[in-house]
Amino acid sequence: MSERPDLINKLARLEKRASRERQARSEAETLLTDKSLELYNALQSSRQLQKKLELALWASQESFWEWHAQSDEFELKSFGLEQGQEYQWKGSALSLLRFVHKDDISSLEFHWTLASLSGSDRIEVAFRFKRKGKYQWMRLRGRVLERNEEGTALHIVGTTRDITQERKAEQSFQLMASAFSSSREPMLVLSADLMINECNTAFTRLMRLPDKNTCLGQSLDTLLPKAGEQLKQLQNRRQSRFECTLKTFDDHLVPVDFSIALFETQYQTSSYFIATLRDISERKLNEDRLRQMAMHDDLTGLKNRNGLRESLTRFATTKRSFIMMFIDLDGFKQINDAAGHEQGDACLRRVARVLNTRFGDNSIISRWGGDEFVVVLTEMSLDQAKNAGEVLIKDIEADKIATTDAELNLSASIGLANFPLHGGSIENVLQNADAAMYQAKTTGKGKVYIYQQGLLESMKERVSMLADLRRAIDHGGLEFHIQGRYNLDGIVRGGELLCRWRSSILGTVAPSVFIPLAESHQLDKDIGVLALEAACDYISMMDTQGMMLPLSVNVSANQLLDKQFAQQAKAICDENDVSPNLIEMELTESIFIRDHQSAIRSLNALREAGFRLALDDFGSGFSSLSYLRSFTFEVVKLDRSLVNDIHNDNKALSLLQGIIAMLHSLQLDVVAEGVEFAEYLPLLKEANCNQVQGYYFEKPMPYDQFIRKHYRH
Numbered sequence: 001m002s003e004r005p006d007l008i009n010k011l012a013r014l015e016k017r018a019s020r021e022r023q024a025r026s027e028a029e030t031l032l033t034d035k036s037l038e039l040y041n042a043l044q045s046s047r048q049l050q051k052k053l054e055l056a057l058w059a060s061q062e063s064f065w066e067w068h069a070q071s072d073e074f075e076l077k078s079f080g081l082e083q084g085q086e087y088q089w090k091g092s093a094l095s096l097l098r099f100v101h102k103d104d105i106s107s108l109e110f111h112w113t114l115a116s117l118s119g120s121d122r123i124e125v126a127f128r129f130k131r132k133g134k135y136q137w138m139r140l141r142g143r144v145l146e147r148n149e150e151g152t153a154l155h156i157v158g159t160t161r162d163i164t165q166e167r168k169a170e171q172s173f174q175l176m177a178s179a180f181s182s183s184r185e186p187m188l189v190l191s192a193d194l195m196i197n198e199c200n201t202a203f204t205r206l207m208r209l210p211d212k213n214t215c216l217g218q219s220l221d222t223l224l225p226k227a228g229e230q231l232k233q234l235q236n237r238r239q240s241r242f243e244c245t246l247k248t249f250d251d252h253l254v255p256v257d258f259s260i261a262l263f264e265t266q267y268q269t270s271s272y273f274i275a276t277l278r279d280i281s282e283r284k285l286n287e288d289r290l291r292q293m294a295m296h297d298d299l300t301g302l303k304n305r306n307g308l309r310e311s312l313t314r315f316a317t318t319k320r321s322f323i324m325m326f327i328d329l330d331g332f333k334q335i336n337d338a339a340g341h342e343q344g345d346a347c348l349r350r351v352a353r354v355l356n357t358r359f360g361d362n363s364i365i366s367r368w369g370g371d372e373f374v375v376v377l378t379e380m381s382l383d384q385a386k387n388a389g390e391v392l393i394k395d396i397e398a399d400k401i402a403t404t405d406a407e408l409n410l411s412a413s414i415g416l417a418n419f420p421l422h423g424g425s426i427e428n429v430l431q432n433a434d435a436a437m438y439q440a441k442t443t444g445k446g447k448v449y450i451y452q453q454g455l456l457e458s459m460k461e462r463v464s465m466l467a468d469l470r471r472a473i474d475h476g477g478l479e480f481h482i483q484g485r486y487n488l489d490g491i492v493r494g495g496e497l498l499c500r501w502r503s504s505i506l507g508t509v510a511p512s513v514f515i516p517l518a519e520s521h522q523l524d525k526d527i528g529v530l531a532l533e534a535a536c537d538y539i540s541m542m543d544t545q546g547m548m549l550p551l552s553v554n555v556s557a558n559q560l561l562d563k564q565f566a567q568q569a570k571a572i573c574d575e576n577d578v579s580p581n582l583i584e585m586e587l588t589e590s591i592f593i594r595d596h597q598s599a600i601r602s603l604n605a606l607r608e609a610g611f612r613l614a615l616d617d618f619g620s621g622f623s624s625l626s627y628l629r630s631f632t633f634e635v636v637k638l639d640r641s642l643v644n645d646i647h648n649d650n651k652a653l654s655l656l657q658g659i660i661a662m663l664h665s666l667q668l669d670v671v672a673e674g675v676e677f678a679e680y681l682p683l684l685k686e687a688n689c690n691q692v693q694g695y696y697f698e699k700p701m702p703y704d705q706f707i708r709k710h711y712r713h
Contacts, residue, residue, distance in 0.1 A: 062160065065157070069153060101128035107125060111123055117151075138161065142156050187199065191272060192273070223246055224247070246277065257278040302352050302373070324374065324375075327375065329411070330441070332347065397411050397412075418451075433451065480531055481703075483701075492710050497551055528553070528559040535553050540578060560603075569606065587616060589617070589618070633668060636671070641674075657686075675695075
């Protein structure tokens with residue numbers, strides 16, 4: 001029985017022990033479960049952190065690397081966006097160096113040695129690394145995690161990243177900064193409210209600044225005081241360009257070409273302006289010079305047409321009255337031809353000085369062109385202007401131009417017109433003053449003429465006639481009639497060619513109208529050549545009919561003073577196989593008044609060429625026996641005024657007889673013109689006149705009528 005209680009006690013102890021063991025096991029299992037869960041959660045968290053780290057590295061384009069000294073091996077990892085995307089590379093340091101640019105190896109080795117052997121735990125270096133056959137810039141960063149007792153690095157980890165684009169951007173920025181700094185053009189960087197943030201060296205020079213800090217922080221409008229309106233418009237524009245004036249540090253004003261443009265940062269978080277200035281002082285100076293040249297005559301310094309019109313615009317807009325004086329120099333062409341263009345230019349300059357002296361500051365003086373001048377008088381009446389014009393003509397005529405052969409004279413014809421009396425616009429007044437000048441020239445030159453109503457229309461008719469005359473000359477529209485020259489027995493001994501013009505527009509135009517018009521516009525030379533050619537043609541045709549009559553042609557002063565005329569006339573005769581002694585050149589005494597020495601030279605040249613010479617219209621105008629003494633003519637033609645009414649006027653007859661006797665004493669043949677009545681013939685025969693010419697015998701007629709009349713004789 002005693003054994004039973006012991007057994008029970010033993011069982012109880014065993015049960016109690018087993019219970020404790022079960023409880024301990026249960027607690028151990030619970031603890032294990034908790035620890036396992038904690039471990040699992042920690043693992044999950046670690047994985048999430050790792051994934052975040054991988055995503056962060058991917059987003060920043062960084063790759064992870066680590067190095068172990070024991071194996072001297074690099075392990076490189078890069079990650080993708082998707083889970084599990086991982087790229088690994090393992091290799092020795094030597095294998096990596098093969099891809100590093102040779103110029104960057106020493107820098108990489110230096111930084112690595114500095115980190116691995118010294119106390120520096122960090123490393124950062126940039127180098128070029130060859131990938132896919134091209135070098136790219138890489139940035140390597142790292143940190144030492146473990147060192148041995150000697151301080152040598154055993155384990156280093158870090159990141160690396162491709163920075164090629166950043167390097168390019170940095171180089172571009174440096175290049176732009178260098179360009180900005182070294183640009184020859186002054187440049188500014190401005191804030192959005194136009195405050196100066198930066199400037200280059202060229203700008204400091206333009207501003208005459210001691211250094212750039214003097215202008216930094218200043219407002220742009222203080223430098224461009226007159227550009228306020230243009231700067232305000234920048235609020236609505238991204239760029240602008242205009243010319244303005246820059247005020248320098250020492251208050252000097254410089255004209256500049258100003259260009260400004262708005263720039264914004266990449267994400268438009270801020271904006272700024274870049275401005276470029278260009279000094280245009282030289283250009284403005286050149287523009288002023290060009291304007292001076294464009295508005296003034298280079299020879300005389302007077303205003304030219306453009307300058308005159310610009311000045312007159314003010315008067316026209318204000319309706320202020322003024323007198324337009326249009327001046328044309330008479331005889332200037334002869335000065336140019338005889339004395340040379342240098343003398344001609346000097347003459348124009350002297351006339352300009354006379355105009356400045358005579359009219360002073362209360363006028364506008366201009367050279368209209370050639371030998372024409374225009375003066376605008378603002379404080380004179382028409383009568384006063386006319387008196388001033390007459391005095392001016394005397395001043396001009398007082399200027400004598402001496403050459404080796406003669407003393408040449410200059411005069412002027414002046415036309416006057418009033419604004420607004422004679423025209424409501426500048427063009428009208430100019431035209432009317434020009435018309436008045438033309439009228440002064442046609443009435444004898446050296447005159448002043450005030451515009452009258454209808455004068456311009458008359459001038460336009462003359463201009464139209466001139467154009468029609470030019471066409472007639474160019475296209476064979478002129479005819480040359482012949483008037484016979486007879487001895488006192490009524491036998492034809494020669495003829496004179498007389499020009500006739502029947503215009504398709506104007507009808508028959510009298511020689512007294514179109515010949516002076518031709519002379520005033522230098523067309524008389526062309527008519528003279530046509531007359532010579534016609535004379536040669538008529539002589540050749542008469543020769544084929546068995547007739548041989550000499551013909552005379554009229555030579556104008558312009559033609560005779562042409563140095564080439566004698567040679568030209570001889571060439572026309574040679575071309576038509578006509579002897580020059582069959583052609584008689586008729587000229588008037590006015591040629592000697594115009595240029596005596598040149599006239600003598602030209603007549604000698606014609607005589608040497610074989611032509612006969614006749615002095616026409618003797619006894620009219622400027623008749624002077626000195627012309628007959630200074631040069632020997634073959635023929636003198638008496639003006640019709642000496643013959644007129646000799647059968648009724650004994651004084652006229654006595655004068656005629658005395659002149660003919662005197663001319664015969666000089667061994668000259670005498671031809672009386674204007675013989676219209678039979679009563680003249682016995683008187684002329686008694687006076688021993690050689691030949692006669694006039695309507696009593698015949699009027700001028702076309703060649704075919706002339707040849708039919710005289711062929712049977």
